[in-house]
Each structure stands twice: as C-alpha cells, then as structure tokens.
Amino acid sequence: MIDFWLAIGLLLLVALGFLLIPAIRRWRLMPGKDRTAFNVALYEERLAELSQQHATGLLNNQEWEEGRSEAARELLSDTNQPDIAIVGTRSGRVVPLIVALIVPLAGLGLYLHWGASDRVELTREFSQPPRSMDEMTSRLERAVKAQPESSEGWYLLGRTYMSQERFADAAHAFTQAVQYAGRQPELLGQLAQARYFAEGKTLTPETKALADEALKANPKEVTTLGLLGIAAFEQKNYAGAIAHWQTLIDQLPAADPSREAIQSGIERARQYMADRGEIPSAPSAAQAATLRVTVSLDPSLSAYVKPGDSVFVFARAVSGPPMPLAVKRLTVADLPVSVSLSDADAMMPQLKLSGFDQVQLVARISRAGNPTSGEWEALGKPITVKDAQPQQLKIVQPDAK
Structure with missing residues (x-):
C-alpha cells in the first residue's frame, strides 16, 4: 500500500500546485509597497503628457494648471487608501493557504469514509498465491x-472452513x-452438510428439511446425496445409504476420483446388510440387474x-411391453456421460429390469421433453440383462418415429 499512498501524495501536490502557483505569482506582482510607486509613476507620466501639450500650444496656461491640479488630486486619492490595500493583500495571501490546508484534509476524510483502500489492498493480495491455508482464510x-x-x-469461505473442519463457521458462511444468492440447491446442500457435522453428525429436522429442499429442486445435487448417504449409514440404514450413494455415482463422471470411495462405501453397506441377514453378501441375479452405458453425441x-x-436414456424389453423399464433424463450439455440403469430407475414398480432376460x-434427444419421440436417437443391440457388459451409444440418426 506504500506505493498507493505515494501516488495519492503526488496527485495532491499537483492539485495544490494548480491552486498555489497563481496565488504566489499574484503576490509577487502586487506587493503592498508597489502600489504607491505605481501611482507616482502614473502621475509623472500624466505631467509629462500635459507639459508636452502645453509646449506645442494645445493647452494654454490655465488648462495646463488645471490638468496638473487634477493629476495631483488623483495621486492623493489613491495614496490615501493604504489600509484597504493592505487588508486586501493579506486576505489574498491567507485565503489560498487556508484552502490549500483544507483541501487535502477534506479529501482524506472523504476517502477514509467512502473510499475502498481495504478493497485495493485485498485485490493486490489476491493477485498473489497464498502461502498457506491460514493466509487464504484470512484473505477471505x-x-x-x-x-x-x-x-x-x-461460499468460498465456507468451503475453506469445511476443509479446516470448522463446521460451525462454515454453516454461518x-x-x-444463501441469504445473498438465494436458495440454490448447491448452497442448500453445502449448508445442510456443514450443519450436520457441526451438530455432531446428527441429522436434525431442520437439516433434513434443507436436504429435502435441495433434492426437490435438483434430484442430482451431489453434496446432498452424499450427505444423506452418510447420515443413513451412520444410522445403520444401509439400504438407504446404498440408494443415495448409487444415485450419486450415476451423476459423477467416469474419471471422477471419488467414485471409488463411494463404491467402497456401498460394498461396506452391502456387507453389513449381509451380516444382519438382510441380503446375501454377493447380490443375486435379480439384484445385480444394473446396466452401464456411455452416451455420446456425434459431432x-x-x-x-x-x-x-x-x-432420455432407457432400456426397453425386447419381448414385452413397449414402455421403458428403466430411464434416466439428462441434457445435451451432459454429453458425453456414463450412466447406470437399474431397478431403482423403473417407471412402474411392476416392470423392472430384473424381470426380463433381454x-x-x-x-433419444427430444426438444419437447417427450421420451417417446424426439429428433435424434441411438439404438443398441439386444443384450442379456444378467451378464451384460458396459455399452456404448452414439446419437447420430434421426428418430424413426
């Protein structure tokens, strides 16, 4: 900030220069003692002019005497006002000095009140990478x-507090x-997560209401899905944890490093359920009815x-009802994307993937949002549900319907 204040000082000096230099010049040109000399010079010049006119006959003796008397009276009148001249001269010197003092003080006061020196300093700091997490926290x-x-x-301060496990501070941030940006699903999910950990991993009704609101606005909100999975696991509701985490995995890119950790959590939940006799540790064929497919768009x-x-990405029976057995809705902006279709994605409880062999x-792309018809589509070959390998679909051909 030193160079900032130096720049302000230089600008102030320039401004004072515009104010004081003309005043100084005026003082030099009009000192008090020069006024009498100036008037005497005018008187002598007038006398010389009258004498020349008298010598050439333009003025007679009487006119010449009257002119001399008038010039003398004017000189006497001008020199009889010394106090006024002195007062005017002094005030002319004092006022610029007062203004020169008031201007910088007033400018400094106004800047300190309405200025943004703190923001200038922060901007300069943020231009340099922080040397530690504590420094970053202080800046934010x-x-x-x-x-x-x-x-x-x-938001950034809240994320920083979360990384430092300062959960109560993160909840406040x-x-x-949310107050300034509105009740966006991502912010609600982050707030619910911070409150959950700040309250000792307790899913209070208020925190649950925040999570529900976030998922209602965006069923694919990843922070909320992860939080509800953790909360269900902590409450030994392993089926609920698996459901939330599986939905979360379906939203993550194939290369996302967190997929492995979430899948590991799902396997642990399955094992705990098997230990309690709720499901076998190895899923049956019906429970393993999950199809993985990567969807892309032809350039x-x-x-x-x-x-x-x-x-719309869906699976329909080769021999059976025409309606989809499992479906997921995405947008073109999500492509390319890898998704999984399972019984959890069934449109009707009585029609599930696990109930059909092929x-x-x-x-299908549909601008109208209609899964039964659209503009372009990709059709896969018939596959066996039980032991199907990951599939690839590239949307390129017009919809036949």
Whole structure:
C-alpha cells in the first residue's frame, strides 16, 4: 500500500500546485509597497503628457494648471487608501493557504469514509498465491468483511472452513451465501452438510428439511446425496445409504476420483446388510440387474442441438411391453456421460429390469421433453440383462418415429 499512498501524495501536490502557483505569482506582482510607486509613476507620466501639450500650444496656461491640479488630486486619492490595500493583500495571501490546508484534509476524510483502500489492498493480495491455508482464510475473511453482500466470497469461505473442519463457521458462511444468492440447491446442500457435522453428525429436522429442499429442486445435487448417504449409514440404514450413494455415482463422471470411495462405501453397506441377514453378501441375479452405458453425441449434430435439449436414456424389453423399464433424463450439455440403469430407475414398480432376460438400450434427444419421440436417437443391440457388459451409444440418426 506504500506505493498507493505515494501516488495519492503526488496527485495532491499537483492539485495544490494548480491552486498555489497563481496565488504566489499574484503576490509577487502586487506587493503592498508597489502600489504607491505605481501611482507616482502614473502621475509623472500624466505631467509629462500635459507639459508636452502645453509646449506645442494645445493647452494654454490655465488648462495646463488645471490638468496638473487634477493629476495631483488623483495621486492623493489613491495614496490615501493604504489600509484597504493592505487588508486586501493579506486576505489574498491567507485565503489560498487556508484552502490549500483544507483541501487535502477534506479529501482524506472523504476517502477514509467512502473510499475502498481495504478493497485495493485485498485485490493486490489476491493477485498473489497464498502461502498457506491460514493466509487464504484470512484473505477471505477480510474480503467478506469488506463486501458482506458477496455470495461468492461467503461460499468460498465456507468451503475453506469445511476443509479446516470448522463446521460451525462454515454453516454461518453458507447461511450468508444463501441469504445473498438465494436458495440454490448447491448452497442448500453445502449448508445442510456443514450443519450436520457441526451438530455432531446428527441429522436434525431442520437439516433434513434443507436436504429435502435441495433434492426437490435438483434430484442430482451431489453434496446432498452424499450427505444423506452418510447420515443413513451412520444410522445403520444401509439400504438407504446404498440408494443415495448409487444415485450419486450415476451423476459423477467416469474419471471422477471419488467414485471409488463411494463404491467402497456401498460394498461396506452391502456387507453389513449381509451380516444382519438382510441380503446375501454377493447380490443375486435379480439384484445385480444394473446396466452401464456411455452416451455420446456425434459431432455432426453439434450445430443442430441445444445444450438444454432433453436426453432420455432407457432400456426397453425386447419381448414385452413397449414402455421403458428403466430411464434416466439428462441434457445435451451432459454429453458425453456414463450412466447406470437399474431397478431403482423403473417407471412402474411392476416392470423392472430384473424381470426380463433381454432388453434394448435407447438414447433419444427430444426438444419437447417427450421420451417417446424426439429428433435424434441411438439404438443398441439386444443384450442379456444378467451378464451384460458396459455399452456404448452414439446419437447420430434421426428418430424413426
């Protein structure tokens, strides 16, 4: 900040220069004692002019005497006002000095009241990478103090507090973020997670209401799905934990490093359920009715589709009812994506993947959001549900319907 205040000082000197230099010049040109000399010079010049006119005959003796008397009276009148001249001269010197003193003091006071030196300093600090997590935390804390209405600042501060296991502070930060940014699903999920850990891993009714609100707005909100899975596991509700975590895995990219940890949690939950005699440790064929498929878009269609167009990925029986047995809804913006279809994705409880031997996978783009008809699609070959390998679908052909 030293160079910042130096720059302000230089600008102040320039401003004072514009104010004081003309005043100094005026003082030099009009000192008090020069006024009498100036008037005497004018008197002598007038006398010389009258004498020349008298010598050339333009003035007679009487006119010449009257002119001399008038010039003398004017000189006497001008020199009889010394006090006024002195007062004017002094005030002309004092006023610029007072203004020169008031201007910087007033400017400094106004800047300290309405200025943003703290924001300038923060901007300079954020241009350099932090040397530690504590330094980053300090910067963010000062940032939200300087801009308390910044939802982004509160969100980043909350995430930082979570990494430091300061859960109560994180809950406060996410509460502020929700206040300024609105009740967005991601923020509600982060707030619910912070409250859950701040309350000793207890899913209170208030925290559960936040999680439910987040999932209602976005059923694929990953933080909330992970939180509810953890809460169910801690309560020994292993089936609930598996359901939430499996839904979470379906939303994550294939290369996401957290997939392995979540899958490990699912296997642990299955083992605990097997130990309690609820399910066998190795899932049966019916329970293993899960199909994995990667859906992509042919580059030739990129100019014709919109990011918000609906994409339906579903499985339908080769020999059976025409309606989908399991379906997931995505958007073109999600492509390419890997998803899994299981009995949990059934549209009707009595029609599940595990109830059929062979199915066909379909991926369809529908701008109208209609899964039964659209603009483009990809059709897979019939596969056996029991031992199907991961499938690939590329949307390229027009919808036949």
